[in-house]
Amino acid sequence: MANKSIRYGVNLRKRESAVIAQSKSKYKCDVCGKQTVKRESPGIWRCKYCNATFAGGAYTLKTASGETVSRILGRNE
Numbered sequence: 435m436a437n438k439s440i441r442y443g444v445n446l447r448k449r450e451s452a453v454i455a456q457s458k459s460k461y462k463c464d465v466c467g468k469q470t471v472k473r474e475s476p477g478i479w480r481c482k483y484c485n486a487t488f489a490g491g492a493y494t495l496k497t498a499s500g501e502t503v504s505r506i507l508g509r510n511e
Contacts, residue, residue, distance in 0.1 A: 453493050461495040464488070471495060
């Protein structure tokens, strides 16, 4: 189902569909290790298995800048 806000340009529609696919996919939970973390609202992610809540990016659980900061601080996950 395509969003009606993006109308013209195949590259824009492809980029939008990739972002939507990222936000709808499941991510691995850092607490329990299961692939059950889903987006509740922009920036809020919840594990359906252990009910842990995470703050992350609007469309992905971990943003590129957040991963860079974790690497600099030495908190590799």
